[in-house]
Amino acid sequence: MEILNLSIKEIHKGLIEKKFSAKEVVEVFLERIERQNSKLNAFLEVFSKEAKEEAEKIDKAILSGEKISLLGGIPCAIKDNILVKGKRCTAGSKILENYIATYDATVVKKLKKEGAIILGKTNMDEFAMGSSGEHSAFGETKNPNNLEYVPGGSSSGSAAAVSAKMCVFALGSDTGGSVRQPASFCGIVGLKPTYGAVSRFGLIAMASSLDQIGLFARNVEDTEIVFLAIKGKDKRDATSWEKEEEKEIPPTKMRIGIPRECFGQGIQKEVIEGFKEAVFLLEKEKIQIEEIEIPSLQYGVACYYIVMPSEVSSNLARYDGIKYGKSREEAENLMELYCKTRAEFLGEEVKRRIMLGTYCLSAGYYEAYYLRAQKVRTKIANDFKETFQKVDLILTSTSPTLSFKFKEKLEDPLSMYMADYLTVPVNLAGLPAISLPFKEINNLPFGVQAIAPPFCEKKLFNFGKFFEKLC
């Protein structure tokens, strides 16, 4: 039995039946990290000592006959924009290179309480801005499936770590597709919960009306277990919320909507072919498939690239060289301190988005850009709501393209932004969605995305479990 390949429930069973100890499990994964990380650059920091100590505590608990939770002793990784007390939290940026978190994010607190073992912090595009992992200030992460290709982003390290079996699951964040797209590129499951379903207290803010903590795992069952552990209302995040799902539908009774836009302009030929195959598989199982049209989907990227940078420009104003982080202390005056600090320690993509957002919010442009985008956002949300009157789930390919080579899109920001084409509308509408690995095309993983109405994650899991059996 290879521990690296086990699911959460299988590890749990092995632990309580004393087939192996939590320390052994942790050591197997640490050794894997040791061997893989120099070529993948998925982890920015590994907590070997603490991880082993925590595992020993779990082993003691088991020996003394205590009941441990499903996540007790399960090794995981945390994206480096989520705070772990006493540890560096860089968000992939030079400006936070020396920043030490003074508290645990709520999700981290919850995982620790369950006994999950945090192996380390994972690499990411700076401040979660990027779709390839190339925008990290600490070097790019490689795709474990093919080292010449990007792992996707911005949760590049978390996706690569789970895909390369360096941990059982990993937390990420998804503002426009930053969990689902890398999950698709790396051949694993990626969940973006409903806006508000998981507390964001302790997540470094990028675009607050869109940000959501999500997670990666290698199967749907594991994904569900972790989601149930981290979800829930938190008094420290006023946007967090809890709601019972209305009714459960068995996957075979679900009506699945396929937007015509999935076969249209901007979608790579191979992706269309792969997606058709997935739909065909479902039809063979007599699942009710309905072709639908969501015309406002095509405006998602344009809408997103106004709303998101506007919020970014405001949220990132806090990196001023005064309260924390790096600083150009030799500046002559306050203005110079701000401008020089931000010039030196923020990366190119981050500067571009701050500039874009500042432009959109500046005097004379607010109505033409920001206000209009917010109204288009309402239209997109309304269109989804209407569609869910007719279908239970919407299915698309996760990304309009397969993974691409390093540097392929780096010099053309707009083409990089188009990687979010099928994922951003979901964030704009605040819906839950899951990326499920389907197959490999030209040796590159390819995933499909299922989208559900708000707080209907259970539908995604039920469908996901059904779908993964077909693959």
Add this chain to the structure above:
Amino acid sequence: MLKREEVKHVAKLARIELSEKEIQKMQKELAKILDYVEQLKEVDIENLEPTTHSTLIKNVFRKDTPLIYQESEKLIEVAPQKEERFIKTKPVLK
């Protein structure tokens, strides 16, 4: 292309010093993105309210009770410049 002066003005608002090369690049790149988002003009937004948050929650109230934060020393510790228990900065008033 955005005007050079326009980019410089926005950079000042954003508190980012840009090199000559960066200004030229931003002139082109920002214009390209702004051109792309022009398509939002095709959408009929008549009678639509703006969405600020994609949640149905309205106001979330709580009692305004002060709590003592145990780790305040550490918050001060991470500041780049400090003096005793104060975070230090350049003069605000001349």
